Amino acid sequence: MNADAPLLQMRGITKRFPGVIANEGVDFEVRYGEVHTLLGENGAGKSTLMKILFGLYAPDEGEVLLRGEKVSISSPSDAIAARIGMVHQHFMLVPTQTVAENVALGLKSKRGVLTDLDSVSERIREISEEQGLAVNPSEEVWRLSVGERQRVEIIKALYRDAELLVLDEPTAVLTPQEVEDLFVVLRRMTESGRGLVFISHKLHEVMALSDRITVLRNGKVSGHTVPAESSREDLAQMMVGRAVRLTPERPIVEAGPPRLTIRSLSVTGDRGTTAVDNVDLDVHSGEILGVAGVSGNGQRELAEVIAGLRDPQAGATIDLDGMSLLGVDTRARRDRGLSYVPEERMRDGAIGDFTVSENLILVDHGGDQFSRSGLLNFGAIKEHAAALVERYAVKTPDIDTPTSSLSGGNIQKVIMARELTAEPKLLIASQPTRGVDIGSAEYIHERLMEQREKGTATIVISEDLDEVIGLSDRIAVMFEGRIIDIVDSEDATREAIGLLMAGVTN
């Protein structure tokens, strides 16, 4: 072992997939006791690089050195044995098993073929205490909150004595307060000499936590930097390759009369509990109302009720321009001027196997514009699709490409194009830029602003606080199904909204 060598060195890593070069000559290094952030758009090659490190992919070229010595890691077991831990973005937990069982999985038991959960639990308690990661070892994982599940993931890695820990977008699912707690834990881990790889595209978090930053673009390293020498705009530029406006310009628009009026709205959720609890809400013409909240606090159900995908409990009123939407089916709601950009864009927003042009007319294919006596008018459809692809800058080989082969950002542009062509009076956009590259997000934000100027009443539901604050005129914060406060975005700070999201009101 070489004492001066960094903990991890990846040199000249190249990985090719049919038709794509996912990593090309990537150099990456982690020292003992530092947080090294890996920043990049979706598809920039971050996950591929980490999958190579974790033994899930074999690199075509390049070498990996741990503690100065060349290693060959060809499976997760090798990685664990080399003291590499990974906290995956989508938790790698077995929900039906207890915390202790999840931690013990894959480890040799002291009792041979029998499990040794008691001694595992004992060790988990020790780690919890040392690292400030409170969790009950005998609790079944499905009962745990998202924050607790993440602690279990970290404990899993520490239990295996990980010295190099990779955290893949660990903050995506956390409240701002939980993010702060996590950062404290991570800092403590670096103090004991561990090296961390932090993967994120939330720029303010990257600035707050990182010692060093490596930016990837199109599989190559596009820059190395440290937080003190770069602004968020600089980082975004390294990621995208051009200057990007992170917060949209928000011209003054005089808000008109209320278009959407909601009174006494309660909604039953999937589990039979009350997901939306007695909500009153007005959204005005020319206004963007942001809905902030930790995922699962009723935002999705609220959107689905307005869109007509879910029924409210008795006693509610939902009016659009003074006419009730209750008992009106989704088609008729659209005809009255409602557009909906759903949260799960591939499940609810588009049909993956359909071509771009088919998805662009998905809603209107029966109308006179695109069909006559039930037969589709392909000439008109092609013309329409080509125009929209052009106007919304959808990156696609042609309009007959299957939608599922586009990137997330471009799929979202297709859906936006379709929904906005209807010139909606009311637009509901759920997580409009989640998983969307920065360039496309900038574009989508501009389109939302354009709609606002045209007098559309818009609801933007987002877990990205920067987005909510940047876009909205007013921000409604949801907690446990209720709107616990509505604040003017001029007065809103991340901290204040974060507290409200955790249910704290003064």
Place this chain on the structure above:
Amino acid sequence: MSQFFTLSILVATLASGIRLAVPYLIAALGETIGQRSGVLNLGVDGVMLLSAFFTYWTVLETGNMWLATAVGLGVGLVMGLIYAVVTVFFHATQGISGIGIFLFGLGFSELMFRKQVGAPTPVDKIAEVDIPLLSKIPHIGELFFQHDLLIYFAFGLVPIVSFMLRKTTFGMNISAVGENPQAADSLGVSVAKTRFAAILLGNLLAGLAGATLALQLGLFQGNLTNGLGFIAVALVYFGAWRPTGVMVGALLYGMVQATVNQLKIQGSIPQSASDIAAMAPALLTIAALAVLAGRIKAPSALTRPFSRA
């Protein structure tokens, strides 16, 4: 009708119910192990038919029941190997490949029977073993302690399988790969090996279930199982993927069948309606599944082949 309720007939019916439940129980326990690991095997009935035939044929030729049981287990193992290779390594769609196994078992067992045996020839049935002292207790003895060894073994399997699934590292691996194979893989648990082992165990038990059927009846004919293996698959759902639940389902099934048989013997059910009465257990299963549906949760990765990336 009153005749049916005499104690001795009731005891005889219940004892017969326990006996009839056993092939279901063994097959369903095996299927439980497989499904807990995320692999659905619809071929159980086919494996049972093959193993029942070879078991029967071995008894016919050698008269050795232990050898015959071993042959039945061997058939299960071979079929398990085939199914495991196809589903684990080639990621075949489980529903379809299971039906393939069933059709193969159905056809091949009948073909072999016609070629090698021809006319139905009864052989000795497996003997009952009375447990000393206990079997002498009135009624209780007849009910529980005058059965063949395979029956005792089958019920002994329930706590064994239950213990294996809950208290061993192998059992923990099985439920991990059945619920979240990516998680298991990320911790170095081989999804392929675990599923392979679970499938082999499951098919071994399917083979034993077929052997039990042949040894208890002392007979073979084409489609001997008459869909028994499919019922066993349904019982896994009925029992919510737990060995004790599966046992309750199998017993319920055996009891209903025994009762229908008894009523037929007594003439309480007219001969003309006997086919309809024979459907009672199936209707019961459908009703039970309809009631239970939604309240029980299958292993999340059931029927989903696993591959990295």
